[in-house]
Amino acid sequence: MNPFTYARAEQAEDALKLAEAQGARFLGGGTNLVDLMRETIERPQSLVDVTGLSAAIEETSAGGLRIGAAARNSAVAEHRLVRTLYPVLSRALLAGASGQIRNMATLGGNIMQRTRCAYFYDDDGSRCNKRTPGQGCDAAEGFNRYHAILGASPSCVATHASDMCVALAVLDAVIHLRSPRGERTVPFVDFHRLPGETPQVETVLEPGELILTVELPANPIAKRSTYRKVRDRSSYAFALVSVAAALELDGGKVKDVRLALGGVAHKPWRALRAEEALRGREATPENFRAAAGAELIDAKPLRYNAFKIELAARTITAVLQELAEEAQ
Numbered sequence: 001m002n003p004f005t006y007a008r009a010e011q012a013e014d015a016l017k018l019a020e021a022q023g024a025r026f027l028g029g030g031t032n033l034v035d036l037m038r039e040t041i042e043r044p045q046s047l048v049d050v051t052g053l054s055a056a057i058e059e060t061s062a063g064g065l066r067i068g069a070a071a072r073n074s075a076v077a078e079h080r081l082v083r084t085l086y087p088v089l090s091r092a093l094l095a096g097a098s099g100q101i102r103n104m105a106t107l108g109g110n111i112m113q114r115t116r117c118a119y120f121y122d123d124d125g126s127r128c129n130k131r132t133p134g135q136g137c138d139a140a141e142g143f144n145r146y147h148a149i150l151g152a153s154p155s156c157v158a159t160h161a162s163d164m165c166v167a168l169a170v171l172d173a174v175i176h177l178r179s180p181r182g183e184r185t186v187p188f189v190d191f192h193r194l195p196g197e198t199p200q201v202e203t204v205l206e207p208g209e210l211i212l213t214v215e216l217p218a219n220p221i222a223k224r225s226t227y228r229k230v231r232d233r234s235s236y237a238f239a240l241v242s243v244a245a246a247l248e249l250d251g252g253k254v255k256d257v258r259l260a261l262g263g264v265a266h267k268p269w270r271a272l273r274a275e276e277a278l279r280g281r282e283a284t285p286e287n288f289r290a291a292a293g294a295e296l297i298d299a300k301p302l303r304y305n306a307f308k309i310e311l312a313a314r315t316i317t318a319v320l321q322e323l324a325e326e327a328q
């Protein structure tokens with residue numbers, strides 16, 4: 001591990017000032033960043049601990065929910081309003097990591113976690129464009145069972161690792177950011193980037209910019225939402241495919257639907273094509289399967305992950321069918 005300085009901030013203004021130092025990084029629970037520092041993949045010269053900033057989970061005047069970036073994953077998952085108004089978020093969080101890690105990890109840190117591509121972590125012999133731009137991507141022709149089938153590029157085929165972020169994508173969440181230049185909001189679905197030719201740039205966050213809060217809009221459909229994660233073992237494993245969904249029916253037809261996928265792309269994948277294909281249609285397994293096909297039509301499998309296309313289609317169909325049966 002390289003030498004670094006450490007400072008703890010209790011206010012956003014202090015954190016931004018401390019982060020003006022060269023090579024500074026904000027530190028949440030450290031459950032990913034510290035691992036990367038130990039492996040010398042990340043080499044910040046200073047860490048600004050932001051776990052003392054707002055961890056509040058509070059209702060907004062518009063009837064939604066605002067969650068401070070320092071809120072621990074376990075606190076968000078267990079919160080009464082999250083469980084009742086946004087069950088998909090609670091279930092996604094409980095599907096992620098272990099109880100100990102959820103107690104440490106923060107909302108902001110979870111959003112900023114980096115890919116779990118094994119070649120990215122292997123600084124001792126593997127080529128990785130995300131770690132060293134221009135070096136090449138050993139995953140493209142290597143062991144790519146866990147890698148992307150949607151939105152990848154020749155530069156990078158990694159997937160985003162977070163379960164929570166798939167739920168935030170389906171809930172139309174908005175991220176509030178602050179920097180020395182002021183505050184701005186970004187729709188959650190626009191926060192993470194596809195790899196293109198610059199896979200090392202993973203989000204639209206600007207240098208020195210801090211995640212303050214995440215806001216969940218009020219929407220009755222969110223109450224009828226769920227999350228299903230398919231993985232190689234039943235706990236403490238990253239998703240092969242995951243599905244976050246919300247469904248509202250009217251007389252057996254789909255009145256409204258939200259769908260997002262995890263484990264398939266460089267960012268949480270909002271399935272807008274499938275949503276469009278379903279609105280106004282009968283809520284039948286055949287239509288759910290057809291909508292999944294519409295979403296996956298551009299999927300490009302790698303050598304070891306073609307199974308993800310069928311797995312995603314089946315999981316989408318099963319999750320929507322489960323929600324439809326609950327709604328009837």
Ligand code: SF4
Pocket residue numbers: 115117118119120127128129130131136137138139140155156157158199
């Ligand atoms: Fe690196 Fe992305 Fe290739 Fe993995 S898939 S080796 S993270 S460039």
